[in-house]
Amino acid sequence: MQQLQILYPVFAMAALTFGITIALGKLRVRAVRQDGLKPSYFKYNQGGMPPEYLLRVEQHYNNLYETPVLFYTICLIGFLTVGADPLTVGLAWLYVASRIVHAYIHISTNKLLQRRRIFIVSVVILLSLWLTVLSRIVL
Numbered sequence: 001m002q003q004l005q006i007l008y009p010v011f012a013m014a015a016l017t018f019g020i021t022i023a024l025g026k027l028r029v030r031a032v033r034q035d036g037l038k039p040s041y042f043k044y045n046q047g048g049m050p051p052e053y054l055l056r057v058e059q060h061y062n063n064l065y066e067t068p069v070l071f072y073t074i075c076l077i078g079f080l081t082v083g084a085d086p087l088t089v090g091l092a093w094l095y096v097a098s099r100i101v102h103a104y105i106h107i108s109t110n111k112l113l114q115r116r117r118i119f120i121v122s123v124v125i126l127l128s129l130w131l132t133v134l135s136r137i138v139l
Contacts, residue, residue: 002084003079003084004084005084006075006088006089006092007075008089008093009075009089009092009093009095009096010071010072010075010076010092012096013068013072013096016096016099016100017068020057020060020061020064020107021061023057023107024054024057024058024061027053027054028042028054030054031050031051031054037049037050037051037054056110057107060106060107063102063106064099067123067126068099070126070130074126074129074130074133075092075129077133077137078136081133081136082133082136082137088132088136091125091128092129095122095125095129098118098121098122098125101118102115102118102119102122105118
């Protein structure tokens with residue numbers, strides 16, 4: 001059962017992604033209904049100027065399909081090969097927490113320096129997770 005512990009952060013990361021997906025859908029409807037964005041804009045993402053709140057969430061949604069893919073991959077590799085020890089699971093949860101903070105900053109205040117710092121922290125955690133799983137496999 002301990003091996004399953006590495007999957008819980010994966011489910012949490014997926015929940016964050018689905019939450020942002022739902023928020024994005026609602027904000028797109030809001031942009032059309034309240035802010036006058038033409039629905040045809042979404043055909044090619046051109047032909048209008050979407051509100052800033054929508055651009056931030058769209059950009060963050062895209063971010064969730066960049067480095068988090070490496071997170072999903074290493075968790076699966078870890079699950080299939082070396083299982084889940086407390087360090088690996090802890091790093092996975094730290095990564096998810098850092099991505100939640102990143103999402104909050106990006107979608108709310110969007111302060112670039114804060115966003116950059118937490119992004120760097122998340123990448124360092126992710127690299128640590130990769131190196132930890134690799135060392136477990138090699139040793």
